[in-house]
Amino acid sequence: MPSWLHRVSWSDAWYHTCLRLLRTKPVGAMVLSTLDLVSLGVGSCVGTGMYVVAGLVAKAVAGPGVILSFVIAAAASILSGVCYAEFGVRVPKTTGSAYTYSYVTVGEFVAFLIGWNLILEYLIGTAAGASALSSMFDSLANHSISHYMIAHLGTLRGLGKGEDTFPDLLAMIIVLLVTLIVAVGVRNSVGLNNVLNLVNMVVWVFIITAGLFFLSAKNWEGGMFLPYGWSGVMQGAATCFYAFIGFDIIATTGEEAQNPNTSIPYAITASLVACLSAYVSVSVILTLMVPYDLIDGSAPLMEMFAAHGFLFGKYTVAAGSITGLSVSLLGSLFPMPRVIYAMATDGLLFRSLSHVSAITRTPVAACVVSGTLASFLALLVSLRDLIEMMSIGTLLAYTLVSVCVLLLRYQPDHTESEGLPAKDHLDIDCNTNKRRLHCLFNLYSGSSFDEPSDHKGGSEDEPGDFQTGPVSPLQRLLGAHYPTLLARLGVPAPSARPTAWTGRTVTRCTLAFFFLSFLLWTTVIFGVEQGAGTGAAVWGLAAALLAAALAGLLLTVVRQPQSGRSLAYMAPCVPFVPAAAILVNSYLMLKLSPLTWVRFAIWCAIGLLIYALYGVWHSSLEVSAREEEAHASSYQRFDDHLDDAFTAPEGDPTNKILSQKKDNPG
Numbered sequence: 001m002p003s004w005l006h007r008v009s010w011s012d013a014w015y016h017t018c019l020r021l022l023r024t025k026p027v028g029a030m031v032l033s034t035l036d037l038v039s040l041g042v043g044s045c046v047g048t049g050m051y052v053v054a055g056l057v058a059k060a061v062a063g064p065g066v067i068l069s070f071v072i073a074a075a076a077s078i079l080s081g082v083c084y085a086e087f088g089v090r091v092p093k094t095t096g097s098a099y100t101y102s103y104v105t106v107g108e109f110v111a112f113l114i115g116w117n118l119i120l121e122y123l124i125g126t127a128a129g130a131s132a133l134s135s136m137f138d139s140l141a142n143h144s145i146s147h148y149m150i151a152h153l154g155t156l157r158g159l160g161k162g163e164d165t166f167p168d169l170l171a172m173i174i175v176l177l178v179t180l181i182v183a184v185g186v187r188n189s190v191g192l193n194n195v196l197n198l199v200n201m202v203v204w205v206f207i208i209t210a211g212l213f214f215l216s217a218k219n220w221e222g223g224m225f226l227p228y229g230w231s232g233v234m235q236g237a238a239t240c241f242y243a244f245i246g247f248d249i250i251a252t253t254g255e256e257a258q259n260p261n262t263s264i265p266y267a268i269t270a271s272l273v274a275c276l277s278a279y280v281s282v283s284v285i286l287t288l289m290v291p292y293d294l295i296d297g298s299a300p301l302m303e304m305f306a307a308h309g310f311l312f313g314k315y316t317v318a319a320g321s322i323t324g325l326s327v328s329l330l331g332s333l334f335p336m337p338r339v340i341y342a343m344a345t346d347g348l349l350f351r352s353l354s355h356v357s358a359i360t361r362t363p364v365a366a367c368v369v370s371g372t373l374a375s376f377l378a379l380l381v382s383l384r385d386l387i388e389m390m391s392i393g394t395l396l397a398y399t400l401v402s403v404c405v406l407l408l409r410y411q412p413d414h415t416e417s418e419g420l421p422a423k424d425h426l427d428i429d430c431n432t433n434k435r436r437l438h439c440l441f442n443l444y445s446g447s448s449f450d451e452p453s454d455h456k457g458g459s460e461d462e463p464g465d466f467q468t469g470p471v472s473p474l475q476r477l478l479g480a481h482y483p484t485l486l487a488r489l490g491v492p493a494p495s496a497r498p499t500a501w502t503g504r505t506v507t508r509c510t511l512a513f514f515f516l517s518f519l520l521w522t523t524v525i526f527g528v529e530q531g532a533g534t535g536a537a538v539w540g541l542a543a544a545l546l547a548a549a550l551a552g553l554l555l556t557v558v559r560q561p562q563s564g565r566s567l568a569y570m571a572p573c574v575p576f577v578p579a580a581a582i583l584v585n586s587y588l589m590l591k592l593s594p595l596t597w598v599r600f601a602i603w604c605a606i607g608l609l610i611y612a613l614y615g616v617w618h619s620s621l622e623v624s625a626r627e628e629e630a631h632a633s634s635y636q637r638f639d640d641h642l643d644d645a646f647t648a649p650e651g652d653p654t655n656k657i658l659s660q661k662k663d664n665p666g
Contacts, residue, residue: 034267037267042200043331044327044328046197047132047325047329048125049242049244050279051321051325052132052387053242054282056297058292059296059297061228061235061239062226062233064220069233069236069237073243076237077244078272079578080399081272082269083581086405086569086571087101089264089265089567090408098114098115098401099342099343102401105408112348112607113604117394117400119340120603121245122333122339126370127381128387129328131381133174133326135383136298137170140302146166154167165381165382167380171375171378174378179333179367179374182334182367203324204278204320206317207320214308215288216289224291235592238388238589238591238592239388239391240279245390245394250264250267264569333370336366337366348615354366385599389596389600396585398581398585403510406557406575406579407507409574410557410563410575411563412497489558513553516549518589523542524539524543527540554579558575
């Protein structure tokens with residue numbers, strides 16, 4: 001036997017062999033393809049939207065016009081989605097959400113507003129998912145669960161729109177169970193998500209195929225397609241926007257995506273199109289199978305087959321609904337502690353919420369607090385009110401994202417030349433907290449830069465940093481007349497670069513556009529639509545003046561030069577797409593019920609109170625700025641004791657150091 005075999009420990013060799021066979025890939029190295037991202041987006045959206053919202057809106061708000069409501073809501077979602085995609089590409093290495101993106105790019109206050117409304121989105125989404133699951137189980141049990149709760153727990157009046165509701169104890173238990181799963185560190189598996197989505201797709205195909213045998217065109221005849229008119233369609237669109245909430249989870253996978261700069265925007269768009277196809281087709285089948293006023297509000301797709309005596313179809317849909325709602329529920333609850341943890345780590349929320357358990361490696365405090373709040377909402381608030389409240393918070397968050405994209409596209413790049421000496425380029429550094437606060441302040445005031453000059457900034461010798469973009473169809477059509485048209489409209493040349501002054505101009509116009517859009521739709525909805533005679537004419541004139549003012553603001557923005565910075569994905573037709581997103585989202589928000597606005601105002605007031613009394617003083621940026629200021633002042637006090645007239649003996653090396661200090665005081 002060779003001598004080297006005697007030196008081998010067979011137990012060690014077996015141990016290392018087992019390690020090689022059983023080694024696993026680290027989670028941080030996981031790579032998600034575009035298909036995986038689309039699956040995540042579809043899994044987060046399709047659930048409550050397909051199995052509950054379609055029937056809920058068709059029965060009480062829009063009738064069969066819910067089909068148009070979904071199309072309008074999808075258009076609003078796509079407008080916000082492309083802005084969201086550019087926002088994520090601008091800061092690709094941040095795992096989180098629009099809160100993180102806005103904190104890095106536009107400032108703390110806007111970031112807090114977006115983060116606070118994202119918490120509302122996930123909070124209500126979790127409660128709504130649990131309430132929908134409870135309704136599914138109740139329907140499978142022939143409503144014996146709800147009857148038992150009403151008999152033993154009674155009813156509650158006034159939590160919805162005046163109707164009697166019962167404490168949904170089952171929904172509360174579901175939220176607490178899922179919260180426990182999240183708190184103990186069970187991760188959302190992409191593979192499991194793909195399997196569940198496959199089940200969902202099979203059930204969707206079954207609904208469309210089986211439903212074709214029970215259709216009746218009479219359900220759309222005689223004015224029954226739009227029983228509530230176009231006002232009901234638009235109000236339904238505001239509620240249906242809930243069905244497209246969830247695509248933002250795609251943007252949180254920047255570090256796991258295979259190619260985030262291209263796969264994230266493509267996945268957002270593809271998931272929205274897939275969800276729209278599912279919602280429209282299901283709404284068509286539902287409203288043609290059952291008259292809109294006879295649709296079951298809690299489990300519409302299950303009960304539409306039961307109404308025709310097809311029980312196999314009911315139980316097949318039940319399996320798909322439980323699968324889809326479970327994925328949607330997990331999709332809402334998983335990112336919620338993540339946003340709370342991020343805000344608490346930054347000091348904008350109570351830092352105790354950022355505590356991470358040494359055992360589970362999860363933010364247990366954030367999980368417990370968010371899960372407890374969601375469970376009480378599921379217990380006390382009806383599903384319809386949960387959906388409306390979720391829509392309004394998310395609409396505002398997505399509107400602010402569109403505002404941020406519009407602001408950032410027209411701001412000067414601080415890394416490029418602004419007509420300053422080379423040394424000043426180095427001084428404009430946003431890496432340190434103090435400089436970061438300085439740069440964020442410049443976004444709104446621009447006070448640290450000179451007044452506007454003819455210098456456009458940037459160097460044309462660096463073509464890699466700028467792009468002129470592809471040739472537009474209008475440019476091909478007009479040919480040589482295209483530059484003349486742009487000159488007459490006041491559109492800057494492609495080589496023009498934004499300055500601090502043009503950036504301030506766009507900022508002021510964008511903020512004015514944001515507030516005036518709400519004022520315009522308030523005038524239209526509560527003045528023109530509800531007025532009559534002279535009153536309606538006066539409101540119409542006021543709306544026309546506001547529309548002209550918005551057009552003037554948009555024209556002013558168009559005349560400003562855009563940043564030449566090239567991104568892997570850029571929202572098309574800026575500033576028109578972000579402006580359209582702001583207009584559509586603000587209109588949908590104002591179509592929601594006044595009671596929803598009251599609840600939302602209370603939520604925002606609580607958030608602003610927390611920020612004013614705690615967040616603004618305990619922010620990590622504020623604490624670091626104070627530390628840097630104290631550090632700088634201690635050096636200043638030390639320098640005050642130095643005697644500039646001191647002269648060391650001739651030949652002493654101290655003289656050389658002092659002379660260098662005078663030549664370079666920085």
